[in-house]
Amino acid sequence: MSTVDLAVQLGTLRLKNPIATASGTFGYGLEFAEFVDLSVLGAISIKGLSLRPCHGNPPPRICETDAGMLNAIGLQNVGVEAFLSEKLPELDRLGATVIANVWGDTEEDYCAVVERIGAERRIAAIELNVSCPNVVKGGMVFGNDPVALGALVRKVREIAKRPLIVKLSPNVGDIVSTARAAVDNGADILSLINTLVGLAIDLERREPKIGFTTGGLSGPAIRHVAVRMVWEVRRALPKVPIFGIGGIEKAEDVIEFLVAGANAVQVGTANFRNPSVSAELVKGVAEWCAAHGESRVSNIVGTLKTRPRPEHTYA
Amino acid sequence: MSTVDLAVQLGTLRLKNPIATASGTFGYGLEFAEFVDLSVLGAISIKGLSLRPCHGNPPPRICETDAGMLNAIGLQNVGVEAFLSEKLPELDRLGATVIANVWGDTEEDYCAVVERIGAERRIAAIELNVSCPNVVKGGMVFGNDPVALGALVRKVREIAKRPLIVKLSPNVGDIVSTARAAVDNGADILSLINTLVGLAIDLERREPKIGFTTGGLSGPAIRHVAVRMVWEVRRALPKVPIFGIGGIEKAEDVIEFLVAGANAVQVGTANFRNPSVSAELVKGVAEWCAAHGESRVSNIVGTLKTRPRPEHTYA
Amino acid sequence: MAVNETLRVLRTLRYDARHFSLFLQAGTIGPQAQPGQFAMLQAGDGWRPYLRRAFSIADVTTWRGVPAIEFVVKVVGVGTETLGRVAEGTPVPVLGPLGVPFPIGDLGPGDRVALVAGGIGLAPLVLLARHLSEKGIQADLFYGGRNESEILKRADFERLLGPHHCRYASDDGSLGRHGLVTELFEGALAGGTRFRRVYACGPVPMFRALAGILEEAKIDGSFAFESAMACGFGVCLGCVAPTADGRFATICREGPCLPPSAIDWSRL
Amino acid sequence: MAVNETLRVLRTLRYDARHFSLFLQAGTIGPQAQPGQFAMLQAGDGWRPYLRRAFSIADVTTWRGVPAIEFVVKVVGVGTETLGRVAEGTPVPVLGPLGVPFPIGDLGPGDRVALVAGGIGLAPLVLLARHLSEKGIQADLFYGGRNESEILKRADFERLLGPHHCRYASDDGSLGRHGLVTELFEGALAGGTRFRRVYACGPVPMFRALAGILEEAKIDGSFAFESAMACGFGVCLGCVAPTADGRFATICREGPCLPPSAIDWSRL
């Protein structure tokens, strides 16, 4: 197993392996230090940061669904300032590769957070969350509209001093359009997907189970939608580095995303079910590669063989 | 239980109860006659008909996923002619309320099928499938684009002599836009949702598990996305009659769709798991109503109470 | 007429870690079942796996005096694993009997037929052997597997057909001929045995080879095909195979037992 | 320090159709557990239900000499149903001990406290009663339920606290006072009993009433809150409750044991 080369390169971002954790599902990383050696992970994307600390949405914020869950946390976070001063030094000490997931209500808000991060070397990359469905402003407003998204990415790119990841929303008619808008305006890397918008109802009260009414659907239920979108973007934009995200639970799920065209993945909801899952996946992927005679995990990326699609034949 | 009034009215279409079956999951109805008394169902939407018989896609056509399945059948069907002469008389004899689900590669194809059905009284309504993700032409081309959809619906409306249902695709950024395009151009009723596009990969072969590459995701995995879309359309278009579709398995799932704003539902993939499920749901919904003191099922429709959505509060 | 009913587990008989027989109450399905037909079983609580699974009705028999259906199962994934763990008395939703059986109505005493099984493909051939033997039709079994432990229910076959009419092949030589079951069968043909019809169930490569042999030798065949199935009764159109007349046929309803000549082997 | 480990089922003890105790191996979680802490248990194979479920560590004890953790569970849905059916020996993934325990370090002999339980809210109070009794602190139990069969583990409480220190209330009068547990508790206050602190676990209406009583009487309180949880260790931010200082606090990490004054009851 030591013979498998797990390193992956996403533009200028080099990761020791393709297993990262997804924003909002890994806290600030430190909460996981009891369960996982953070230094063994490819990267960790921390809970979405805003300029000022944010209280988030009133509860209830989560509910379980078949093979997944809905959430509308509303981006509660300690703010970029507290993160940099209180969390980042400890993350650095623990050897974590940190991706700062950031958001704002307006272009200015986004830019202010990115500006504050500046050239901070302990942050490996910045991930723009333009796809959160659980807030009234910002969030999906950008993620749904290639023009607004392009303008935002361009502004941020001008000031960002770290590699720039743009995290796309799956709640679109054509993922390639938003992907292209992000890349054409300076995104170095794409992350996909964020959650699908869903609604669950408490029948006794005839009220939404989530206080915000709708919530974001995550977990295995969405995995094949995510794999499809990764594949579509990989086909349309053969060169862009991609983080594949959505419903990853097992090593095979990671490989599925890599074969579809992701260069690395982020593990989300599975961290709640099993806080050690990310480190287990690093081992699992190495074992899968060894068992399948793959000496470099990056060789797997984008190896899906597709057949030409048939048109109808009529009798 | 005999005291619960299950009848629902969708425009001019009156159904004895809100449980219909979804196209492509109930064959031509006759295959179910061994398991279900077809006359107890609100309606059955039969497998999508085209003008000429169609062979469909090469296998493999299906694969199981977490809480659902992918399919790319490719609209294999006997053609409208054989349906009308060989299946419809028997369905009529069995007391089934028949919805003819139809499709075509072009506007002309759609119109030809609808023309052939004409004023056939044994067909209670025509359902335009503008949302099939599993064919190269037609299908989602219409379902994704409000302008193309509007033009198609307008043409069909001019010649259709039966109530016209338009079945919407969930693979869009804004379901309200396509819903509005359909209604503004003459749709009497909307059905939502069709399947979400997904991709699953056979890792040993590095090939899609589905011959068509992608397939449509159905089953409980998509239910909360469907409920959300029904609710969005209900809010935007308070008067349009709606069939809610997606992952229905239990009586509670039916009630959830009704509360969200559907006037009736269609049961899909669950028919494969349990061919008697549709009739069981008719009983189950009556029981739910009785247990909850609802004397008319139509009183439940659109009773979701929502709260105003909070904006962020910052510390 | 297919029935959707719930049948209790009478007994699970393990052959090894990967193979077992599951005995369910016969219900109203058992008495109707014809050789080659199958049933759709729900494994577990129906959530994982989500869909039912198809299994050949291997035998209709009794267990401690109670009428039973027997399924012979190879563990390959979540559904078969779950079924292998069910406790006695567990209710299992079953839909069956389904599909077109092996054609045997045209046979009578004096006819001689062959049964060709590959791996778990033995399953539908047990009930077939029983029916053939009851009708006094002579049948020879050619049964191949990876190794001895993959060649199941030999005692049943030998009792029903006679030990001399059961021949085995294994990939590793641990039982019978070292090699493929199709070679075993070809050997019999070369030795001059004449068969009115060949019934077969096994993996696609075996089918492909056998179809060639039968075409060449102009012998009638009936193969019990497999395919991933969502419904099992002809409505999802998911289980199709390409046919010689350019269509796609549902394996669950037009099959599973089809003559090899019905299939377009080049597109399979 | 919380541990993610797999512990085997030692025993399931059924009280009635809706209530049972589950005894797991103590593992490394048991010896660390403080009263009021909880654990996240995976029920079934982890697919249905999908998320783990939170249960108070009701007691740390032994079963046939083997160190054990006890959970007392009320069946309300798929997860608790599944847990109630697990066979002895089944491995259960457990994450714990989690959360802020009941504060007891500042108490000593001579202090007198009250435990107020509503329904399944008894769970965290058993281990609390054990620790208090070991420290020689006098505690009175006020325990209410819908009826006699909802008032569990009375023998344990009576052994630990003394029978005279255990009082019950039931909605239907089948055990103890006919009425609410908060009325029972108010009766004791009115009778002149003075408590240094009140520990409570129960449904929100009980909490709400009790918070009012304690505020009025200026008695310190520690309530073990519940909330739907996805992770149990402070990372999903799903389990929050509104706080008096205008924030949202995670019940799993800042709680579950919080003073009632920390909560903004008007927004709860």
Ligand SMILES: Cc1cc2nc3c(=O)[nH]c(=O)nc-3n(C[C@H](O)[C@H](O)[C@H](O)COP(=O)(O)OP(=O)(O)OC[C@H]3O[C@@H](n4cnc5c(N)ncnc54)[C@H](O)[C@@H]3O)c2cc1C
């Ligand atoms: C008509 C019919 C009769 C059958 N009779 C028997 C029988 O008597 N005994 C028996 O053990 N098996 C039989 N099978 C095969 C059996 O249905 C599959 O082994 C089973 O569905 C696998 O389910 P799983 O959840 O264990 O595996 P999964 O986790 O679903 O899949 C594991 C592997 O098996 C493959 N697979 C899945 N379904 C099928 C299928 N239907 N056919 C072939 N490969 C499949 C998958 O591609 C995958 O590689 C029959 C199949 C059909 C269609």
Ligand SMILES: Cc1cc2nc3c(=O)[nH]c(=O)nc-3n(C[C@H](O)[C@H](O)[C@H](O)COP(=O)(O)OP(=O)(O)OC[C@H]3O[C@@H](n4cnc5c(N)ncnc54)[C@H](O)[C@@H]3O)c2cc1C
């Ligand atoms: C810190 C903590 C400690 C707990 N300790 C115990 C205990 O010792 N014994 C015990 O029986 N239960 C305890 N609970 C409650 C227990 O977690 C829930 O009963 C359980 O999650 C329900 O799971 P289910 O799958 O059976 O029900 P579901 O099918 O998930 O839900 C059934 C019903 O229960 C409600 N529900 C779901 N989760 C919770 C929850 N976490 N809290 C309150 N209601 C919920 C749902 O809204 C629904 O109405 C505790 C909860 C927390 C947060």
Ligand SMILES: Cc1cc2nc3c(=O)[nH]c(=O)nc-3n(C[C@H](O)[C@H](O)[C@H](O)COP(=O)(O)O)c2cc1C
């Ligand atoms: C509780 C929760 C909170 C989340 N918060 C964020 C966030 O702050 N920023 C972000 O970009 N994505 C957020 N996400 C989305 C995840 O990062 C991920 O894209 C999504 O959950 C799909 O992956 P999964 O199915 O593996 O969970 C959140 C998801 C969950 C479940």
Ligand SMILES: Cc1cc2nc3c(=O)[nH]c(=O)nc-3n(C[C@H](O)[C@H](O)[C@H](O)COP(=O)(O)O)c2cc1C
């Ligand atoms: C195998 C299969 C075939 C389908 N064929 C059609 C079709 O011909 N026409 C159509 O409008 N929808 C078709 N659908 C979509 C269903 O009618 C339904 O919209 C979808 O499956 C979601 O509902 P469900 O989750 O209950 O299955 C098909 C779905 C499946 C699973």
Ligand code: FES
């Ligand atoms: S399995 Fe559904 S048609 Fe054959």
Ligand code: FES
């Ligand atoms: S349950 Fe996840 S933060 Fe509390």
